[in-house]
Amino acid sequence: MGAHKVYRAIGLMSGTSLDGVIDVALIETDGHGYVKPLRYYAHPYDIAVRDKVRACFGKTVRDAQIDEVEQLVTDIHIDAVKALGETADIIGFHGQTITHKPDDGFTWQLGDGQALAKATGMDVVCDMRQADIKAGGQGAPLLPLYHQALFSEHDKPVAVLNLGGVANITYMAEDGALIAFDCGPANALMDDFIKSRTGDDFDKGGCTASRGVVLENVVKDFLADPYFTKAPPKSLDRDHWSIECVRYASTADGMATLLEMSVCGIEKAIERLPQKPARIYAAGGGRYNEFMLAMLAKHLDISVENIDVLGGNGDATEAEGFAYLAVRSLLGLPLTLPATTGAPRDITGGVACRA
Structure with a gap:
């Protein structure tokens, strides 16, 4: 102490x-x-x-x-x-x-x-x-300074990916430097869409998204947003994007597309880091979306794990941070x-x- x-x-x-x-x-x-x-x-x-x-x-x-x-x-x-x-x-x-x-x-x-x-x-x-x-x-x-305190004894580079309404990342470099910014949507669009279609609050485990087909043209338009070419630090409002882009999709295809958008936004964020993190720990409600974590690991070719594996409670991370x-x-x-x-x-x- x-x-x-x-x-x-x-x-x-x-x-x-x-x-x-x-x-x-x-x-x-x-x-x-x-x-x-x-x-x-x-x-x-x-x-x-x-x-x-x-x-x-x-x-x-x-x-x-x-x-x-x-x-x-x-x-x-x-x-x-x-x-x-x-x-x-x-x-x-x-x-x-x-x-x-x-x-x-x-x-x-x-x-x-x-x-x-x-x-x-x-x-x-x-x-x-x-x-x-x-x-x-x-x-x-x-939360980056709190993440830095939590990960003071861990091997670097490492990243914490907070998957709330918006996705944000804290990157901790080998020399102790911090980089942090909002990546793009995490759960907000998916939650809004599934709520509008089924009345459910969220897609448990990414089950609905896993059954759908990604609408590649929608993802392409999403990635053309100037936000992704803007240098960090940067942050987003929850409603920067809306579910209008999948308005005419089936429920499964809409969910698959919105999940792909979230994953691709995070992938763009990782590309901006000075060095690829050895591993990423996912916090926030999105860490329960197993399909999303699997797609992240596939896209990024990095180990993406629920932050709970470290022995803490990922539900508590933000409140602890404040x-x-x-x-x-x-x-x-x-x-x-x-x-x-x-x-x-x-x-x-x-x-x-x-x-």
Whole structure:
């Protein structure tokens, strides 16, 4: 642990994949190289809330609907912390992203940090993306420094591929350098499409996609997007692409095509790295999509493994990361670097809310 003080921190994450749970993690950390995960809890929330949140995606102006949803989001997070039943020195509250347009200098995460602090009796750090965005960075991805702490003892080069609504990668080089950026869609399009066709929230194991035929012309058009020729660091909004491109496809063919799009976007990202990673660890909900992991390994010719094989819980990784970043914010340490978000300098972010 060294000479650094160790803190207990709770992290809260609700992603754009809207998978129906708030991820709640409790860790011990010094905000530097020491991290010890202690507990994880998945707090479910109602489908009606999910639909209300989804209706706010893309908004840039506060209105009565936003006020209602922000109150709902805050209340659910308060319930989640109380259900965990633990005390901590600090809570890292990511909030619910509804819009992320970094090229316009705009990102919006709903959630009232002060209300969370008051209700839980614990100090809160929230709005962890804003300072980076205001400095000219992408405001994402935010977890590379946490990945670096987690993988400090592992052989390099290695990469963590987070498969949430959007896919993002953290690459850790042999010399310790970090590169991080959003690759393209991961689950968002597939989840939206399967929901529209079958009512299911996701394609379990990639079963439907595995039965379909890829529409190569759709994938070709997708890969022509200027995003793929843009140099990192770079980040995406969940709704940068839509399911319109497979509107007339069968369910299986549409799913196969959307999965291929996700895989090809990640393949393009790997091509941008200075050296091919020896292995890739998949985190986020997409790591349960066995067909997707198999297709990634085939396309990339790299071992792609579920991050759980390392002994942790991949469901907890993002929430743990925001707990870790909350401690770094408390200590005045950087949350983002030029190599991870494109900000002009190391940026210390987060807004402190006292209980």
